[in-house]
Structures are given as C-alpha cells and as structure tokens.
Amino acid sequence: MKTWLISLAVILPLTAATSAMAASKLGDMASFEAIATDTLLLVDKGDMKGAEKRITDFESAWDNAEPTLYPKDKGAWSTIDDAADAAISSLRAGNPDPVDVQKTVSALLDTLNDAAH
Secondary structure, eight states: OHHHHHHHHHHHHHHHHHHHTOEETTEEOHHHHHHHHHHHHHHHTTOHHHHHHHHHHHHHHHHHHHHHHTTTOHHHHHHHHHHHHHHHHHHHSSSOOHHHHHHHHHHHHHHHHHHTO
C-alpha cells in the first residue's frame, strides 16, 4: 500500500504538470498522456491484464488520430508511435516482464512529454 501511495504521489504531480504542457506541434496530447499514465498506474499495481487493456485504448485513439496528427509533424508522430509500439509489445508479450513493461510505458510518457516541448 505504501509503495502504491508513493507511486501515486509521484505520478499525480507529473500528470498535472504534463497536462499543462500537453500542447505540441501535434496539438493537445493530454488525452494520450492520461491513458499512458493510467496504464503505468495499472502496471505499478501489478495489473498487467488491465494495463494491456488500457494500452489498447491508447493504440486505438492514436491510430484514429493518425490522419490528423501525422501531417502536423511526421517526425514527432513517428517518435511517439515507436515508443507506443514498444509499450504495446511489452504488454502483449506472452508473459510480460513487469520491469520491461514499466520501462517501456515510462518511456512512452517521457516521449509524449518531450513532444510537448
């Protein structure tokens, strides 16, 4: 419980900060950041099935937004897409490695944050 609260205490301020900085050349990325943050919270709780379902929400939203986002900044879109693919693959592995999943989902969040600058 303490670990979860510490994770939550670290993530919540990051979420507020990232939402404030979520505008990028691609536009408002806050909804994607929220899904990735939700996914990371599920990973931190050890709920890999829930995290896999939530990253699928990210994948669907990202794919649906591609026709609008890609033309705005092909490089930024491709960088985020690569990070998303790594996170999705790590969660869909036959037996997801929690350390790898935490690393790839965190990298996706970092990539989304970098795109907002």
